[in-house]
């Protein structure tokens with residue numbers, strides 16, 4: 001299939017665009033690329049041999065960890081630095097290390113909303129494994145941001161509390177779900193949050209009350225917070241309910257029937273258009289794009305807003321398919337779809353991308 005790129009291709013040779021020494025250390029993911037990642041390029045970092053650097057009880061793996069193993073899409077080359085954190089003090093140390101050595105970094109959970117590039121990532125990927133759970137009082141849970149959101153949803157329903165039924169089947173972490181304000185079936189993460197503990201880029205811990213934060217459809221104050229390093233824990237307050245478990249099982253059944261849960265995806269790729277009364281999936285479906293593929297990337301036959309990796313998709317295949325879907329939907333319906341997933345450019349070190 002011949003594809004026309006709607007975006008410029010100025011960054012053809014990655015070796016010419018290694019970053020200037022970074023001045024900022026928090027690497028923001030971008031809403032979507034205006035560049036094409038170079039074709040047929042080899043990854044930035046050799047992954048032939050493992051090198052590690054130890055720092056304050058943390059082990060940084062150099063050039064070895066493949067991002068495809070850290071994302072549900074299963075796409076992405078090696079990252080320059082990789083470190084796992086199991087406690088908030090580890091997270092703080094990892095951030096201090098990155099700041100000390102001017103290394104751009106990102107904090108990720110289950111990588112269920114991320115598109116990484118085959119070229120890799122010229123920075124540090126901090127994998128959040130802070131997965132404690134505290135029961136503060138009946139129905140009040142304080143979860144580490146690396147705790148599985150799915151698991152929190154099912155255990156709270158099993159214990160007779162309502163509010164997180166929708167979380168069953170969502171493959172992210174508590175931190176990712178809070179940052180994105182994950183939602184489904186009329187429920188949203190923000191509705192049941194009481195407070196959130198964060199660490200700032202200056203290295204301070206802070207507790208923020210829900211009332212002081214703004215959440216919207218797939219958006220949160222955190223997406224615009226300049227000094228957010230990471231969310232470390234979230235406290236949820238849920239109500240008693242005798243029917244939460246039953247409701248959750250129904251939702252899970254519906255999800256399994258309507259979404260390609262056994263394929264490699266990043267959930268919905270596009271946000272639903274606001275105030276149009278039509279979903280992104282419906283537009284893509286009506287544009288006749290189900291089953292349309294580029295390389296190893298395909299529009300799911302089960303749910304049109306899921307673009308699946310058949311096992312051989314490159315990041316460029318996926319970027320091309322995203323561009324194609326946007327283009328076709330725009331020419332047929334005049335609607336500009338907006339990506340929900342986040343793309344990580346291998347080299348860019350910038351503050352914020354306009355969403």
Ligand SMILES: NC(=O)C1=CN([C@@H]2O[C@H](COP(=O)(O)OP(=O)(O)OC[C@H]3O[C@@H](n4cnc5c(N)ncnc54)[C@H](OP(=O)(O)O)[C@@H]3O)[C@@H](O)[C@H]2O)C=CC1
Pocket residue numbers: 027028029106107108109110111112113114128145146149169170171172173174175176177178179180181182183184229230231232266267268342
């Ligand atoms: N409704 C559904 O069926 C589905 C929903 N999803 C959504 O995607 C979310 C992604 O979760 P997850 O896989 O864990 O996240 P990811 O690992 O995909 O990370 C996505 C982004 O979230 C931000 N983030 C993640 N963890 C933290 C944290 N502890 N503190 C601050 N920012 C954080 C980061 O932004 P930055 O780059 O700025 O650091 C990161 O780039 C899900 O919880 C859900 O909202 C995904 C699939 C299906």
Ligand SMILES: C=C(O[C@H]1[C@H](O)[C@@H](CO)O[C@H](OP(=O)(O)OP(=O)(O)OC[C@H]2O[C@@H](n3ccc(=O)[nH]c3=O)[C@H](O)[C@@H]2O)[C@@H]1NC(C)=O)C(=O)O
Pocket residue numbers: 183184185186258266267268269270271272279280281282283285302303304305340
């Ligand atoms: C998967 C995600 O979240 C999902 C969440 O799981 C589901 C369930 O509530 O509701 C949203 O999907 P959605 O808006 O596509 O909901 P669905 O109920 O599946 O479909 C909406 C409408 O589109 C139609 N539809 C759906 C799929 C399809 O291939 N074709 C089609 O026409 C359906 O018939 C329905 O009338 C969330 N997506 C967004 C972008 O808001 C995610 O965020 O990653």
